[in-house]
Amino acid sequence: MQSSEPTSKFIKVRCPKCKNEQIVFGKAASVIKCLVCGRVLAEPTGGKIKVKARILEVLD
Numbered sequence: 001m002q003s004s005e006p007t008s009k010f011i012k013v014r015c016p017k018c019k020n021e022q023i024v025f026g027k028a029a030s031v032i033k034c035l036v037c038g039r040v041l042a043e044p045t046g047g048k049i050k051v052k053a054r055i056l057e058v059l060d
């Protein structure tokens, strides 16, 4: 399963812990956490993010 998708777009992800759906931006300078439970959903890797949650949709 593809677990990371480096992109500069907005990505809709689902938290694997609490199932919260959240929009994250593909470029981030800091760790992105779930707004509900605090689980790390994505972390920065050289300007882009590595998504550590289920990617539902990539938005333009």
Ligand SMILES: [Zn+2]
Pocket (backbone or CB within 6 Å): 015, 016, 017, 018, 019, 020, 034, 035, 036, 037, 038, 039
């Ligand atoms: Zn969560």
